[in-house]
Amino acid sequence: MNFLRAKSLIAVIAFVFVLSLGSLFAxxxxxxxxxxxFPNPLYQKWALKYYKMNSIKVNYQSIGSGGGIKQIKAxxxxxxxxxxxxxxxxLNESGLIQFPMVMGGIVPVVNIKGIKAGDIKLNADxxxxxxxxxxxxxxxxxxxxLNPGLKLPDKAISVVxxxxxxxxxxxxxxxxxxxxxxxxxxxxxDKVVEWPKGNFYGGKGNEGVASYVERLNGSIGYVEFAxxxxxxxxxxxxQNKDGKYVIPSFEAFQAAAAGADWKNAPGFYxxxxxxxxxxxxxxxxxxFILIYKDQVNAQTAKTMLNYFNxxxxxxxxxxxxxxxxxxxxxxVEIVKEVWAKxxxxxxxxxxx
Numbered sequence: 420m421n422f423l424r425a426k427s428l429i430a431v432i433a434f435v436f437v438l439s440l441g442s443l444f445a446x447x448x449x450x451x452x453x454x455x456x457f458p459n460p461l462y463q464k465w466a467l468k469y470y471k472m473n474s475i476k477v478n479y480q481s482i483g484s485g486g487g488i489k490q491i492k493a494x495x496x497x498x499x500x501x502x503x504x505x506x507x508x509x510l511n512e513s514g515l516i517q518f519p520m521v522m523g524g525i526v527p528v529v530n531i532k533g534i535k536a537g538d539i540k541l542n543a544d545x546x547x548x549x550x551x552x553x554x555x556x557x558x559x560x561x562x563x564x565l566n567p568g569l570k571l572p573d574k575a576i577s578v579v580x581x582x583x584x585x586x587x588x589x590x591x592x593x594x595x596x597x598x599x600x601x602x603x604x605x606x607x608x609d610k611v612v613e614w615p616k617g618n619f620y621g622g623k624g625n626e627g628v629a630s631y632v633e634r635l636n637g638s639i640g641y642v643e644f645a646x647x648x649x650x651x652x653x654x655x656x657x658q659n660k661d662g663k664y665v666i667p668s669f670e671a672f673q674a675a676a677a678g679a680d681w682k683n684a685p686g687f688y689x690x691x692x693x694x695x696x697x698x699x700x701x702x703x704x705x706x707f708i709l710i711y712k713d714q715v716n717a718q719t720a721k722t723m724l725n726y727f728n729x730x731x732x733x734x735x736x737x738x739x740x741x742x743x744x745x746x747x748x749x750x751v752e753i754v755k756e757v758w759a760k761x762x763x764x765x766x767x768x769x770x771x
Contacts, residue, residue, distance in 0.1 A: 450723045453480040454487015454500030455586045456624040458521055458706040460645040461741050462500070465730050468737065477726055481624055485584020485610045491515065491709045497723050499709040502586020503610055507686040514712050516761050518754040519687055519705040520730070522676050522744040525590050526667040526702070528652040529639045530632050531557060531572065535653055537666045540565045542658040543598040543701070549639060550578060550595070551602060552615030557637065572637070575618055579631040579640030582621030584610040590704040591641050594692040641702075644672075645741045659701045660693050667700050672744045675703035681750045705746075710762065717764040724758055724770050 452462075459481035466477035482490075484501035491499030492513055505517055527546060529539060541549075545561050548554040554561055557571045581588045589610045596603040606612045614621075620635070622628040625642045629650045632640040639655075644667050647654050656664045665671050675694040681687060691703040708727065714720035731754070735745040746754070758770035 448474065448722060449476045449478065450498070450719070450726060451478045451496045452487075452498040452500060452708075453482050453490045453496045454709075455484045455502045455706050456481040456626060457484075457502045457523065457525075457587055457643045457704075458500065458743070459625070460643075460649065461521060461734075461738055461743050464737050464741065465734050469726060469729060475722060475726065481626070483581070483583040483610075483624060484586030484589065488584075488709065491711075494711075497710070497719065500706060501709060502704055502706045503589040504688045504690070504705070504707050505686065505709070506688055510686050515709050516712055516757060517686055517707045517709045518757060519681070519689070519746055519750065520708050520727070521738050521746060522672060522691065522703065522705045523742065524644045524667050524672045524675075524700045524703045525587050525641050526644050526647050526654045526700075527639055527641050527657065528629070528632050528647050528654050530634075530636055530653070531574075532636065533570065536647075537654065537656045538569060539571075539653075540656045540658070540664050543594075546655075546657065547595050547599040547602050549576060550580075550591075551606065552578070552617055552619070555618065574637040577635050577638040578614075578619045579622055579628050579635065579638050580614050580619060581611075581624070581628060583623050585624075586610065586704075586706065587625060587641060587643060588612065590692060590702055593690060594702045597693045645743070648742065657701055659697075659699050660695050661697045661699070663697045665698060665700055667742075669739060669742050669744060671698055671700035672703045672742070674698040675700050676705075676744055679705075681747075682753060687754075712761045712763065714762060714764045714769060717767070717769055720762060720764060720769045724762065728755070 462479045470476055484503050487499035487501050490496045555576055557576060558573045592608045592612055596608040620631055622631040625646045628640045629642050629646045632638045632652055633650055654667055656666050658664050674696045675691050679689050681689055693701050731751045738745045762769050
């Protein structure tokens with residue numbers, strides 16, 4: 420009996436040991452990332468598909484671009500994500516590289532009773548005045564002039580903005596700074612700005628802004644297009660640089676991205692706001708991945724790059740279904756060349 424008990428005990432210990440080894444190896448196959456909420460719907464979709472195919476888990480936390488930059492610099496994640504590209508000097512100082520993963524659009528969305536998607540037209544000047552607190556009612560003459568025949572309520576405008584450090588805010592305020600000297604002087608272009616006092620509300624992440632707009636009658640906010648579609652929010656029709664009114668769409672984002680010169684941009688620093696073109700959406704941007712040049716664990720780094728490579732090679736259809744614009748194949752090849760040249764462990768190249 421003692422022999423049998425001992426044998427059973429050994430079997431249990433061996434089983435627990437095997438489970439422990441399995442957990443250890445599973446941990447090696449888990450990649451952690453954090454940052455921009457702009458690409459979050461797509462990143463979650465990619466990660467789920469990849470896990471089903473390869474049993475490799477990609478944990479992505481949608482905490483905003485500012486949080487993603489902080490976490491990668493603190494080395495608490497394998498990769499950071501930001502809609503605000505870092506300039507080459509900052510990348511070099513931190514030992515990082517960045518590369519564009521996908522492109523999309525930030526869209527102003529409204530909750531006005533009886534107003535459907537694309538119904539209300541705004542130009543750059545009017546949009547800036549709303550977000551700077553100078554136009555405070557939907558019956559304002561500036562809005563009425565752009566929308567003859569559209570029944571707008573005599574109602575105060577509630578402005579919903581991001582409360583966290585946000586690449587979406589950075590893209591929006593980059594656009595505002597290009598089209599308005601007044602905005603550039605008084606508010607500037609950053610992940611966080613000092614919003615006016617009054618009827619202004621802060622939401623965390625694209626998710627938070629979408630939720631606020633959905634609940635708050637008379638509101639206007641800004642979200643990545645996938646959030647507008649998923650939450651059935653009414654987006655505006657916005658006048659672009661060529662003077663044409665356009666609605667957000669895959670084709671409009673693609674048109675804005677058409678002239679981007681990725682090859683000659685140090686650190687892939689490209690900003691796609693206020694691009695020329697009759698079909699261009701004015702607030703288009705890329706979202707970027709940030710990783711260290713010097714990787715501590717070669718296996719983890721290779722697993723991570725294999726995942727990003729799979730996204731580039733197999734994720735276009737999923738991106739387009741969510742209205743994101745995939746990176747052009749020539750740009751993807753340049754990205755892989757950077758991986759091969761820059762990403763190393765103890766001086767040895769990881770991507771070959």
